[in-house]
Amino acid sequence: MPELPEVEILKRSLNKSIKSKKIIKININNPNLRYKVQKNFKKILKKKVISKVSRVSKYLILHFSSNKKKLLIHLGMSGTIHLVIEKSKINTNASFYKLSNLPLKHNHIIFFLNNKIKLVYNDPRRFGYMKIVDTNFMKYKPLNKLGPDPFSSKFNLIYFKKYIKNKKKNVKNLLMDQKFVSGLGNIYVNEVLFSCKINPSKSILNLSEKNIKDIIKKTKKILKKAILFGGSSIRDFKKIDGKSGNFQQKFMVYGKNNKNCPRNNCEGLLKKIFLSNRSVFFCPICQI
DNA sequence: CCGTTAACCTGAGAGC
């Protein structure tokens, strides 16, 4: 599901809704996520009070007031977090997968919080996972290998030039590489390259300084806008209140194979190709 | 070390 904007939306809404809530009980319906849920998972988290939720790249981190442990959450491709509030009209089961009910068989982990709030982790493909980590979690994998956040000042011209030196790959794969910059995924990379008029297959050896400056600038701009619109809901991303994001309505190229190029005065037809087994949407006329 | 590919999973949607 999620790239940086969707995880950021989750983080913000969780901070509003579950901060200072206490974990009363945990149900693990299926421990077999990408990595098996740790054996002491329930024991460590039970009775903990959530003090803050933060984001690193596409990871969520739950912080607790009385413990040095933290909970690292990655949503993989299809993970979602829903809040179910008893006796409230806000029942997030309502609109998942276009079904009238959330498919229960993929509700793998449920946290029962006080005030009758349930936090439900649902993930059909089980590429996501939860892991209890220590306070120095940034020093260890998987977070220690991540490149800078796209909004960070570390993601700048000098860093970019230095990173690509002596490397050989296309610009699309470069932006997908979380070791280079962490948080972009398939949707936003496609959108950024369209915005910059750069062909996704272009070798990083041939990027001009103008190209690089443009990528840095447009990356921040597009991600910021996506967050403003509540993220993208293309199949299973929902905000925790069960509503969709709206940035998918702003897509220029993603998922728009054979559509007219949306750029003014361009007569091109958008094309879909594959690079490293991931779909790429672009305009062969104006993206050079 | 570097770049690429396959694998991990389930379900939706298309085509027949």
Add this chain to the structure above:
DNA sequence: TGCTCTCAGGTTAACG
């Protein structure tokens, strides 16, 4: 209706 096939907002082990 039902079967097959392809594809999906990600990550990483294994390979050459």
